[in-house]
Amino acid sequence: MNGPIAVSVVVASHARHLRLRWLLNALEEQTLDEPWEVVVVHDYDVPTAERVLDRHPLARAGRLRHQAIAPGTGSPARQRNIGWRAASGDLIAFTDDDCRPEPTWLQRLLAGARGAPGSVVQGAARPDPLEASILAAPHVRTLTIEPVNRFAQAANILYPRALLERLGGFDERAVAGEDVDLALRAQAGGASIAAAADAVVYHAVESHTLPGIVRQNLKWRYLAYLVKRHPEMRRELPLGVFWDREHVYTTLALVGVAGALARPRLLVLAVPYAGRVLQRRGGGRRVPALALAELPGQLVRQGAEVAGMVAGSVRHRTVLL
Amino acid sequence: MTSLAVALVHHGDDTCVDELADALRELGHRVAVVRRRALPEMLLRGRGFTGPLTHVPAATGALLRGRFDVAHAFSPPDALAARAWRRLTGRPVVVTTLEVLDRAHLADRRLRLALLRASVEDADAVLAAGDEARDALWRWMTVEAAVVDPRDGAAHARLYLDLLR
Numbered sequence: 001m002n003g004p005i006a007v008s009v010v011v012a013s014h015a016r017h018l019r020l021r022w023l024l025n026a027l028e029e030q031t032l033d034e035p036w037e038v039v040v041v042h043d044y045d046v047p048t049a050e051r052v053l054d055r056h057p058l059a060r061a062g063r064l065r066h067q068a069i070a071p072g073t074g075s076p077a078r079q080r081n082i083g084w085r086a087a088s089g090d091l092i093a094f095t096d097d098d099c100r101p102e103p104t105w106l107q108r109l110l111a112g113a114r115g116a117p118g119s120v121v122q123g124a125a126r127p128d129p130l131e132a133s134i135l136a137a138p139h140v141r142t143l144t145i146e147p148v149n150r151f152a153q154a155a156n157i158l159y160p161r162a163l164l165e166r167l168g169g170f171d172e173r174a175v176a177g178e179d180v181d182l183a184l185r186a187q188a189g190g191a192s193i194a195a196a197a198d199a200v201v202y203h204a205v206e207s208h209t210l211p212g213i214v215r216q217n218l219k220w221r222y223l224a225y226l227v228k229r230h231p232e233m234r235r236e237l238p239l240g241v242f243w244d245r246e247h248v249y250t251t252l253a254l255v256g257v258a259g260a261l262a263r264p265r266l267l268v269l270a271v272p273y274a275g276r277v278l279q280r281r282g283g284g285r286r287v288p289a290l291a292l293a294e295l296p297g298q299l300v301r302q303g304a305e306v307a308g309m310v311a312g313s314v315r316h317r318t319v320l321l
Numbered sequence: 322m323t324s325l326a327v328a329l330v331h332h333g334d335d336t337c338v339d340e341l342a343d344a345l346r347e348l349g350h351r352v353a354v355v356r357r358r359a360l361p362e363m364l365l366r367g368r369g370f371t372g373p374l375t376h377v378p379a380a381t382g383a384l385l386r387g388r389f390d391v392a393h394a395f396s397p398p399d400a401l402a403a404r405a406w407r408r409l410t411g412r413p414v415v416v417t418t419l420e421v422l423d424r425a426h427l428a429d430r431r432l433r434l435a436l437l438r439a440s441v442e443d444a445d446a447v448l449a450a451g452d453e454a455r456d457a458l459w460r461w462m463t464v465e466a467a468v469v470d471p472r473d474g475a476a477h478a479r480l481y482l483d484l485l486r
Contacts, residue, residue: 025461
């Protein structure tokens with residue numbers, strides 16, 4: 001298809017080459033009938049890149065380009081910056097390598113951009129229904145986005161290239177929350193965020209071991225950097241210092257459990273947390289027993305997350321739990 | 322031709338495995354079909370796990386007792402038993418993909434992707450039962466597999482011997 005590129009899809013990929021391949025397969029089925037391209041920035045070795053990318057039908061069709069960076073030197077922010085700067089389109093759609101866009105995703109995102117020129121356009125993300133059985137696992141990682149939300153995740157968002165240039169792209173000092181930071185700077189500069197709720201990507205549902213999920217969630221300690229940079233965010237945070245409600249309940253529970261050694265009555269502080277965990281599996285005959293069995297693991301996971309936030313607060317000299 | 326001791330590991334009822342066993346026996350090889358049945362797995366299934374899984378320890382034990390030269394598995398859980406056997410014996414594992422992979426079933430349950438991936442990335446040889454299965458393996462797993470008719474005893478025997486050289 002000839003003519004200028006209507007939209008460039010930029011993907012940062014690391015340690016997920018199979019998921020990346022599946023994303024490319026889903027992009028191959030896009031219904032958009034205007035020229036578009038994909039730019040992947042990754043840190044895979046040459047044989048992997050050759051297998052996953054060079055030999056993909058999108059590459060053979062001239063629609064896919066990729067750029068390799070040295071292993072271990074990447075971050076989502078850096079890779080996305082390399083990607084959008086290498087892209088040809090005036091509109092840049094970001095998605096993640098663990099997402100599966102619906103066939104109409106790009107078409108609808110583009111329609112959203114044309115309906116709100118100059119705006120950021122946020123699409124929706126849902127846990128992949130093909131992987132819904134995995135939600136039965138105790139420790140699961142997935143993503144839900146109902147646009148417009150305050151996080152403006154790069155799993156499904158479109159920026160005008162001119163806006164990215166004006167903002168200087170993603171902040172590469174941000175290890176986590178770089179997408180939130182970009183959206184906040186865009187809004188501070190007068191840009192609005194439009195919703196394209198019908199532009200849907202499905203996010204992978206992955207189960208993890210307890211140590212695995214603890215390790216993975218430690219990255220959230222870097223959110224303190226984000227809040228320090230954007231103190232106005234505190235207006236939307238629970239009590240101004242907690243990242244989300246779960247952390248409020250977890251912190252209370254940890255204080256209650258620790259304090260109960262000296263004053264048993266403090267254990268009452270853990271009741272709201274226990275109530276939430278016991279309800280997380282919904283209704284059903286065996287559900288309370290299951291939720292009860294999962295309670296210690298959930299407390300360890302969320303406790304580690306809060307501990308990580310404490311470490312981040314110390315490092316960035318601002319309180320965020 | 323050298324006589325080989327071959328284990329065909331398969332929990333299911335696909336007749337092609339028995340036909341391959343017959344074809345290899347006709348060529349003078351010692352062949353055992355390691356077919357261990359799984360225990361009821363409702364609890365595992367309720368917790369989102371793929372299956373069957375509970376036959377794997379018994380299948381691994383049967384492989385270890387059998388003094389085989391090669392283990393040939395026909396599904397990802399069977400390949401788990403075969404790879405455990407290889408870790409202990411150092412002998413080669415062949416995996417044949419009988420199913421035509423599709424996106425809906427690549428990662429639909431816990432351990433499914435991990436087992437599938439290990440079965441095709443960690444085998445000494447990967448075979449596909451037909452062109453469709455081979456193309457799907459490439460599309461979803463980027464693994465190149467040779468197409469060998471699962472009933473072709475001579476072609477399999479040649480492959481086993483090559484792996485043992």
